[in-house]
Amino acid sequence: MNQLREFYGILKHAFRNLLPIIAVVSFFQFAVMQEVPDGLLSMAVGLGIVVLGVALFLQGLELGIFPIGKNLSNQLAKRGSLVLLMLFGFSLGFAAVIAEPALIAVADQAEVISEGRVNAFTLRLLVATSVGAVVGLGIVRIILGHSLHWYMIAGYLLVVLVTFFAPEEIVGLAYDSGGVTTNIVTVPLIAALGIGLAVSIRGRTALMHGFGLVALAVMVPMISVQLYGIVVYTFGETGDVAGNGLEMEAETDGVADPVAGSLALGMLSDLLVMVRDVLPIIAVVLVFQYLVLRKHIAHLHKVMVGFVLVIVGLYAFVVGLKLGLFPIGESMAEQLIAREQILFVYLFAFCIGFATTMAEPALIAIGEKAEEAAKGQLKGNIIRLLVAAGVAVGITVGVHRIITGDSIHYYIMGGYALVILLTWLSPKYIVALAFDLGGVTTSEVTVPLVTALGIGLATHIEGRSVLIDGFGLIAFASIFPIITVMLYAIGVELVSKARGGAT
Template sequence: MNQIKEFYELLKHSFRNLLPIIIVVAIFQFAVMQQVPEGWLPMAVGLLIVVVGVALFLQGLEMGIFPIGKNLSNEFAKKGSLAWLMIFGFCLGFAAVVAEPALIAVASQAEMISGGHISALVLRLLVAVSVGAVVALGIVRIILGHSLHWYMIIGYLLVVIITFFAPEEIVGLAYDSGGVTTNIVTVPLIAALGIGLAVSIRGRNALTHGFGLVGLAVMVPMIAVQLYGIVVYTLGDPEMVRGAAPLAEAVEDEVVSRVGDSVLLGMLTDLLVMFRDVLPIIAVVLLFQYLVIRKGIAHVHKVMGGFVLVIFGLYAFVVGLKLGLFPIGRSMAEQLITLDGFLFVYLFAFSIGFATTMAEPALIAIGQKAQEAGRGKLNGNTIRLLVAMGVAVGITLGVHRIIVGDSIHYYIMGGYAVVILLTVLAPRYIVALAYDLGGVTTSEVTVPLVTALGIGLATHIEDRNVLIDGFGLIAFASIFPIISVMLYAIAVELANRWRQQPS
């Protein structure tokens, strides 16, 4: 009975979180377009399915993923084996990312648009290995008690330097590849691993040391993919992608047809695909639990039930995306571009950036964990508002870059230069969380709408190359939440100091 009551509360919570998207789309559709969208009924049904999916997912997290992540961290900490912890971190990071649907979609589109110049398989393996390696490194950082800010300052200095030399064809794709590694399952699982490890080691703080793994998992793939791009475009023929823009419509048609086919083929195919995507993570967890730690899982039925709920929640979420969010994003981008001027494109970019982030399940989960770890220093709702504002500003600026045709290099390098400066100035307790929140923003709610908007703009604006201009919006959605959260923490710190001064 308690679980039914909890699920009902989560259902209401999920609906409240999705409501901003519905309001934004309704306002633009009726006040700006002044028409009812075609196929509005399937879209509405899709949004309701998303609500149910998010509720199931959140309940599954609390029952299965969070407990098993913390338990494994505690057991490895008790064993005192750094080598096994690093191996577990690598396997978990690799398994969580290699089958990530958003990464598969981005890699496939990049291969198609580049005419085969970029290999989808190489890109996926490169990103998965990068994430695995960086999760292992992040575990070492927690054990040694190092502050995250030096890792991020040095890492993003490398990112900025490599971006300066990287070909423009790879920059947006590299940043997007980093962004999509942090999905709706990966974020809570990696966060649970970090927090569980920090709590189990004496002298470590859950807020300062437990967060940060997600931030590292976003950063390192950016470096790896840009280095891959430098090699590919230095050794290869850059002219292969110069004429790639006409393929944009083919890519869009391919995505649409896949979405339509999967819905028509029925629920079983999608459900099997969802099991396949989550299976590597379950396999890694069971392998280490029974062969390395050699202990049974406590409350195994509850944990397995949690994983089942996560899978069905994700499945419902993806079906809802296909019926609701994908068509909405594509339809709105196409309609807004036909209007005179770009004012409403900017307004829609800001509004949808804010609304999708407020509805992001992974952000809700991390916000709750941050509030618990902060012990009065942080409020989950305030964090979500700050992150949503950051994403809104970032996507609006990214849309502006596509419209005016500027190079992404200077925007990205300037953005991360500000991030590096704020990392030096911000209170230490907020740094790891801020970087994690930058990664959380690019999950299953935000990516479909933002990707549809970017590719739609690059396709319909004259003299734009989809590979160069269509990608990159996800990167903007990652940078600015880091800035907004750090600025807030600095402002709070200064206000507290001012209040404490003798009058």
């Protein structure tokens, strides 16, 4: 009975989180477009399914993913073997990324854009290996107690330097590839690993040391993909490429493609694909739990139910988005461009960026964990508002770049130069969390909508290349939340010092 009451509370919470999206879509559809959208009933049903999916997902996290992540990190830490911990971190990072559908889509696009110079599978291996290696490095950082800000300052100086030399065709996709490495399942699991490890080591705090693994997993692929791009554009040759390069991951198409003429079989097939994407992570957990630690999983039935709820909730969530949001989001962007209402394009980009981020399940989960770790220093709702505002500003700036046709190089380098400066000035307790929140924003809600917006704009604005100008919005959605969270922390510290001086 208590669990039912708890689930009902999560359901209401999920509905409240979806209200900003409903408000944005309603305003633009009825006040700006002044027309009733086609398929209004299916959209309403879709939004209801989204609410149910988010609630199931969050319940599954609490039952399965957070406990298993924390327990594994605690048990490995007790073993006292740095090699084992690094191997676990590498395996988890690699497994989380290699089967990621969004990365597969980005890798295929990179192959097309480079006219065959970039090999899609090689790129996926490179990104997955980069993430695995850097999660291993992040574990060493937690054990040694190093502050994350030195890692991030050095890393993003390298990011900016590499961007200066990278070919234009690869920059947007390289930054997008960093963004898509962190999805709705892997972010909570990696965060749970870091927090669990930090609280199990004396002298470490969850807020300063537990966060940061997601940030590293986002940053390093940006460097490795651009370096790979420099090499292949310098020494590589063009080759035959299948496809036309315009089919992004088919997340914005139909709810499910029929299999053998049956929609039900098609939906089952899609659900099995989602299970397949999570299987590498489950395999790593089982191998380390039973073959390395040689211990049974505590409360195995609850953990299994948790993983099932995560998968079913995620599937319901994606189906609901396809029914309720993607069609109207894409059509509105196209209609605004067709009507030459550029001011409303900017307003739509800002509003949809804010609204989708507020509904992002991974952000909700990490915001709650950050509030627990901060012990009164931060509020989960304030974190989400700051991140949503950052995404809104970032997407608006990215849309401006597409409309004006400016090079992405200068925007990205300027953005990360500001991030480096703020990292230097920010209170150390906020740095790891701020960078993690930049990675959380590029998940299952934001990525498809933002990608569709970028491609839609580049397609309908004369003189823009879909393959060059249509990508890169995800990078902007990652940069600006880091800036807003750090500015907030700096502001709070200055106010606190001023009050202390006054008394």
